[in-house]
Amino acid sequence: MSTTGILEFLTIFILAIFVGNEVVARVPSILHTPLMSGSNAIHGIVLVGAMIIMGTATGTAQIILGFFAVLLATLNIVGGFTVTDRMLEMFKSKPGDGPPRGGSKSKSADAEGGAK
Template sequence: MGNALLQYATVFMLTIFVGVEIIAKVPSILHTPLMSGSNAIHGVILVGSMTILGAATTNAEEILGFLAVILAALNVVGGFVVTDRMLEMFKPKAKTPKAGSTSEVAK
């Protein structure tokens, strides 16, 4: 078991805590965009797919690598666009500030 593995394990452990910590207080209205946003982030497997395709030396590796790049690209692109489309609609309305009570809406 090399030092590299230990280093990766360290990063892994610490990231678990970061992952839990940063979303612990998300309001429920943002659950879906958050799910969709993190879906886009694991699309980073595109970088891994490119790496294996870039190293491919046999036909089998080329085919699988190419397939992986396509799937991962779908994940990344689709993930970010869908999330953006959801969040586009969460714009606060300019005329009524959040702090304003319901009374000013009723006109």
């Protein structure tokens, strides 16, 4: 990688910090757990890196390391998304009732009706 290369990556890194801060700036406390779990799943994309490492691995040691990197990353990404979906699924009152309702009054009334 050239010096300009690393500068480009640093630029992306720093901009992503601001985006990361901005997108979760106002999250209600009821969503703290699902958000943590969801972002946990997102960093499971390390699987892409693990696959690249596995593909280029040569020799037994590297192949074993690569294999476990792919295995662990798969656990992270698959488990992470599945468990988050299960959490968010619970916010529905009944099947087919659409996405969970937020603060709006009319929607909450629907929820109550739907639950009884």
